Amino acid sequence: MLCSLLFLTILFLACINLSWNFFIPITCKAQTNEKAVALSFDDGPAAWTNQILDTLKQYNVPATFFCIGKNISGNEQTLIRINAEGHLIGNHSYSHHFWFDMLSSQKMLADMQLMSKEAVAITGLEPLLFRPPYGVMNPNLARAIKKGQFMPISWSIRSFDTTIKDKQKLLSRIITKVKPGDIILLHDSMEITATILPELIQQLMSKGYKIGRLDKMLNINAYA
Numbered sequence: 725m726l727c728s729l730l731f732l733t734i735l736f737l738a739c740i741n742l743s744w745n746f747f748i749p750i751t752c753k754a755q756t757n758e759k760a761v762a763l764s765f766d767d768g769p770a771a772w773t774n775q776i777l778d779t780l781k782q783y784n785v786p787a788t789f790f791c792i793g794k795n796i797s798g799n800e801q802t803l804i805r806i807n808a809e810g811h812l813i814g815n816h817s818y819s820h821h822f823w824f825d826m827l828s829s830q831k832m833l834a835d836m837q838l839m840s841k842e843a844v845a846i847t848g849l850e851p852l853l854f855r856p857p858y859g860v861m862n863p864n865l866a867r868a869i870k871k872g873q874f875m876p877i878s879w880s881i882r883s884f885d886t887t888i889k890d891k892q893k894l895l896s897r898i899i900t901k902v903k904p905g906d907i908i909l910l911h912d913s914m915e916i917t918a919t920i921l922p923e924l925i926q927q928l929m930s931k932g933y934k935i936g937r938l939d940k941m942l943n944i945n946a947y948a
């Protein structure tokens with residue numbers, strides 16, 4: 725009894741701690757001593773994506789946008805812009821459904837492939853990088869990722885930009901933690917993220933960090 729409780733606890737912790745690599749190897753940072761980090765934005769294309777793209781352009785900084793397939797409709801030009809301005813498009817599922825983690829691996833894969841189909845139709849690019857919705861990994865998702873030949877990417881710094889309301893608190897949460905090779909999780913669906921981005925970039929740069937593109941930092945292909 726105690727043993728099975730312990731096992732369930734470990735299983736639960738493994739599901740929420742992606743870096744444990746319990747089910748499938750998942751990349752959460754680049755192995756480097758060079759002062760370089762990567763920015764990633766989840767849940768777009770969304771209300772603040774274009775403002776974020778303006779800031780990235782101003783500072784000549786690349787990023788990866790893990791897009792939700794269903795958000796592409798009506799935001800096709802934003803998706804095209806992401807690619808045209810030198811950023812990467814990653815797959816963050818089609819539905820981002822609240823119960824995504826409860827789906828069978830076939831249904832998960834169908835959902836992920838639907839997002840890829842949207843991206844291909846609009847940009848001609850089929851994203852290989854996949855970020856699990858809600859950051860949760862489980863055995864069904866591990867199977868879907870393997871079968872779809874996606875490369876799972878998580879993060880090493882979670883900004884908590886969806887919950888922190890104070891700009892300085894959000895900035896210092898990231899800046900005080902940053903280390904070489906970090907992948908920083910942000911959301912282009914959040915106004916606060918668009919607001920702090922210029923200062924975040926400036927502070928990273930003043931600490932001597934270069935902001936790199938994920939595929940170059942990890943030496944991988946972003947598209948099939």
Ligand SMILES: [Zn+2]
Pocket residue numbers: 766767816820857858
């Ligand atoms: Zn998400």
